[in-house]
Amino acid sequence: MSTKQGRNAGQTESQPEEAKIKGDPPVWSRRYRGAGAFLDIAVFQKEITGDNGTYSVFNVKLTRSYKDGDAWKETSNLRSEDLPIVAAGLLQAYDFVSSELNRG
Numbered sequence: 001m002s003t004k005q006g007r008n009a010g011q012t013e014s015q016p017e018e019a020k021i022k023g024d025p026p027v028w029s030r031r032y033r034g035a036g037a038f039l040d041i042a043v044f045q046k047e048i049t050g051d052n053g054t055y056s057v058f059n060v061k062l063t064r065s066y067k068d069g070d071a072w073k074e075t076s077n078l079r080s081e082d083l084p085i086v087a088a089g090l091l092q093a094y095d096f097v098s099s100e101l102n103r104g
Helices: 080-103
Strands: 028-033 038-050 053-068 071-075
Touching: 028 080, 038 080, 053 080
Parallel strands: none
Antiparallel strands: 028 038, 038 053, 053 071
16 A cells, blocks of 8 residues: 655555445545545546536545454544544645636
8 A cells, every 4th residue: 555645644545445436437536544444535527518508517525434344334424533634635625626627
């Protein structure tokens, strides 16, 4: 498992083997190591066509993955010690979405 240092300390690129991608893959994602768990933030982009043309909508998914015995489980519930990590990660997701919206 690779871990980034410095500004992105606690962020890793590995995934539990049981993790599976459903549907379109995210346009941006990060994994952070929390207290006994992984915190995943993923940004998904959807193109919407309406009367005023086509535009992008971005949705963000936050998941906490933890090991229960030999099995990986996921939840959207966070522990209080996860909050600073998630706050920093969501700011990075926001920076990505903002830069994408400013490009188009």
